[in-house]
Amino acid sequence: MRILFVGDVVGKPGRRILKESLPGLRRTHALDFIVVNGENAAGGAGLTPPTARELFDMGVDAVTLGNHTWDKRELGPAMDDFPRLLRPLNYPAGAPGRGFMVATSRAGVEVGIINAMGRVFAGPNLDCPFRGVEQALEELRVRVRVILLDFHAEATSEKVAMGWFLDGRASAVVGTHTHVQTADAAVLPGGTAYITDAGMTGPWVSALGVERGRIIERFLTQLPVRFDVAPGPCQFNGAVIDVDEATGRARSITALAWREPLAGGEERGGGDAPRGE
Numbered sequence: 639m640r641i642l643f644v645g646d647v648v649g650k651p652g653r654r655i656l657k658e659s660l661p662g663l664r665r666t667h668a669l670d671f672i673v674v675n676g677e678n679a680a681g682g683a684g685l686t687p688p689t690a691r692e693l694f695d696m697g698v699d700a701v702t703l704g705n706h707t708w709d710k711r712e713l714g715p716a717m718d719d720f721p722r723l724l725r726p727l728n729y730p731a732g733a734p735g736r737g738f739m740v741a742t743s744r745a746g747v748e749v750g751i752i753n754a755m756g757r758v759f760a761g762p763n764l765d766c767p768f769r770g771v772e773q774a775l776e777e778l779r780v781r782v783r784v785i786l787l788d789f790h791a792e793a794t795s796e797k798v799a800m801g802w803f804l805d806g807r808a809s810a811v812v813g814t815h816t817h818v819q820t821a822d823a824a825v826l827p828g829g830t831a832y833i834t835d836a837g838m839t840g841p842w843v844s845a846l847g848v849e850r851g852r853i854i855e856r857f858l859t860q861l862p863v864r865f866d867v868a869p870g871p872c873q874f875n876g877a878v879i880d881v882d883e884a885t886g887r888a889r890s891i892t893a894l895a896w897r898e899p900l901a902g903g904e905e906r907g908g909g910d911a912p913r914g915e
Contacts, residue, residue: 639670639747639883641786644810645819645875646704648678648840648847649867651657653689655898656839657696659874663894664697667878668744670743672697673751675788675814677704678840682847682867684709686902687716689722699741702753703759704790704815726755726776726790728765738774740782747883749786750778752808756791756800767791768803776808783886786810786879794820794834801832809881809888812836817846818877819895829887837875842897844868871898 642663647656656674663669680689683706690713693701700722707725708714717723717735718802727737752774754767771787778785785808791798797813804811806828813820819837826832838847845853849868856863874896880889 639743639745639881640667641671641673641719641749641784641810641879641881642667642669643786643788643810643836643877643879644674644839645671645836646675646678646814646817646838646840646847647693648817648838649680649682651867651872652838652840652847653679653692653871654808655872655874656693660696669878670745670747671699671741671749673700673786673788675700675704675790675836676696676701677706677790680710680848684882685713685859686710687712690720692714692854694720694722699749700739700751702751702788702814704755706755724751724753724788726753726761726764726767728761728767728770730765737770740778748782749784750782752778752785752787753900754787754789754790756793756796756815756914758791758793758796760790760792768800771804772802775804784809784881784883785886786812788816789813792816797834800859801826801830801834805830805832808822809886810879810891812877819893821893823877823889823891823893825888829885831877831879831881831888831891833877833891836877837873837895838892839874839876840872841868841870842873843870843900856887871900873897
């Protein structure tokens with residue numbers, strides 16, 4: 639089976655390019671299951687119930703979150719309305735929602751999805767992600783063989799460690815949060831597909847999806863500024879993972895990255911892979 643994982647979708651521009659790209663990607667890659675990190679999908683920080691519905695209406699099978707999970711207060715009470723929406727499992731006990739689940743692919747294969755968040759530089763007050771994921775794996779392995787983890791973390795070392803920790807026990811470990819796609823997509827020796835960060839799906843003439851002038855101002859002045867989602871052309875980042883559904887071992891992982899052209903049709907900076915149309 640083939641799973642598409644889409645890196646952090648940022649705001650309305652990110653949702654727009656996601657919607658435009660999915661039909662062609664489904665055809666070209668014969669996709670069976672689609673996972674999207676949606677923690678920046680509503681205004682660049684957080685997720686609202688209407689935005690969650692928009693993502694699922696596109697045909698997304700599972701949505702994962704991260705450090706912006708609770709930025710939109712209305713999401714917490716609505717978490718149970720979205721059984722295929724996950725938040726990091728290592729939030730303290732009592733937090734709304736769930737951190738892992740089982741969903742059925744278009745081909746009828748059950749898939750386990752886990753969402754966890756790193757603690758280094760990001761969430762020191764969270765429970766241990768390694769122990770939390772291991773416990774989730776024990777529950778999921780009773781039922782499914784195909785298991786994917788979205789590990790939302792800041793530190794590269796923590797993500798790499800999680801990949802090796804789960805090698806041979808999960809089908810894929812995909813990193814999110816830093817919004818810059820890494821060049822290390824590979825199948826580890828035990829059969830786990832791995833990439834340190836899947837990247838960002840949203841406006842690329844920006845600072846990680848945010849209007850770049852505001853970010854520069856913050857670095858220059860060290861004063862708080864409002865983070866507005868940037869306008870303009872978008873990029874798409876993600877990865878396609880081919881998994882042997884009988885064993886749960888990954889066969890391959892292919893990073894996807896392309897950018898829409900600048901105004902006037904000029905393309906700069908590369909990354910203009912075809913959309914699969």
